Amino acid sequence: MIALSPSQTQLRFGVPLAIQHFPSNLTASEERNVKTVLNYMSIAYSPERNTGAGSVSEFCAPDNVFEAPSTFPDAHTAEEYAGAIAKYWGV
Numbered sequence: 001m002i003a004l005s006p007s008q009t010q011l012r013f014g015v016p017l018a019i020q021h022f023p024s025n026l027t028a029s030e031e032r033n034v035k036t037v038l039n040y041m042s043i044a045y046s047p048e049r050n051t052g053a054g055s056v057s058e059f060c061a062p063d064n065v066f067e068a069p070s071t072f073p074d075a076h077t078a079e080e081y082a083g084a085i086a087k088y089w090g091v
Contacts, residue, residue: 015042044082051091053083 002024006016012031015038026034040059043049050056060078070076072084 009038013038015039017042040078040082044085047089047091050082050086050089052086053079055086056082 001021004012004019004022006018009019010016013035017038023030036059040056043055043059057079064077064079066076066078066081070081072081072088075081075084
């Protein structure tokens with residue numbers, strides 16, 4: 001495991017976020033997945049950038065569905081989850 005500074009994460013994944021315990025060796029596919037998740041989260045959890053489900057749709061697979069309940073019971077997809085967060089903030 002390694003630690004990544006915000007500048008290292010920015011260079012590697014496009015999101016300036018410190019990560020304390022990160023695997024030191026990822027496959028190319030895992031790198032792409034981490035980049036997708038970090039970008040989704042940086043928008044979904046930003047009151048300034050999250051304007052609803054459409055804000056994150058580029059990061060979501062078609063027909064994605066949560067297999068377990070989420071914090072927002074009416075959210076069943078990744079897009080609906082981001083939309084619920086935006087609604088919570090009053091966007």
